[in-house]
Amino acid sequence: MAFYPLNARRPGDLIRTNVTLKGLYSKARELERLQALVNVVMEPAAREHCRVASLRDGVLRLIVTDSQWATRMRYQQKRLVRQLQAYTEFRTLTKLHCKVQPPLIQKAGPVRRMKRSKVASESLFETAEQVTDSALKGALERLARHHADD
Known part of the structure; x- marks a missing residue:
């Protein structure tokens, strides 16, 4: 026999009833949709280095992994803005803003093994x-x- 606390609810119920969680969930879904659209127009090499942070007041804020990708995004800004404006979500888009934020988990370098004889x-x-x-x-x-x- 399992014990369930009286206030236990399913996650889906919480998302539908709690106003704060409902807002966070809808914002996350919106950012996910914007990311998918940005990935369509972005070059394949840049996709893993750029994340959509927000779209507010005609400014699309991107989080990039390093300054090299920030510079590349700035060089491509006019093209990206023009292509993104074709989508209804980006019709008010006027500018890209890139913020550099290195990934929290660094990838380990290659392991070098000593040759044995x-x-x-x-x-x-x-x-x-x-x-x-x-x-x-x-x-x-x-x-x-x-x-x-x-």
Whole structure:
């Protein structure tokens, strides 16, 4: 038998009844629609770097990932405005404004792997045999076994 608190409601019911959530949801849907239209006229390489922030008073505000894309959007501003004005949502559009905001999660760089060889493994084993310090000898042998695995 499951326990449900008395005030528990389905998410769909909350969106339809709560005025604040209803407004946020409609604004999110509007921004999603504007983003889809901007993606139609934007060059494919720029789509992942530009997000629609708002459309107010004839100014379309875009959030771009870095200054390079902001500059490219400024160079294409006249063309983009002209093409976007063909859509009813953008008929009052007069200007683009770009704000640079780097992504919160940085992409990890490529992992560089060290090439391992039998010769290196054998050389490490031979060096370990010559060493008198037991800690160093153990470390060299572990490293040699690690190289021998490939």
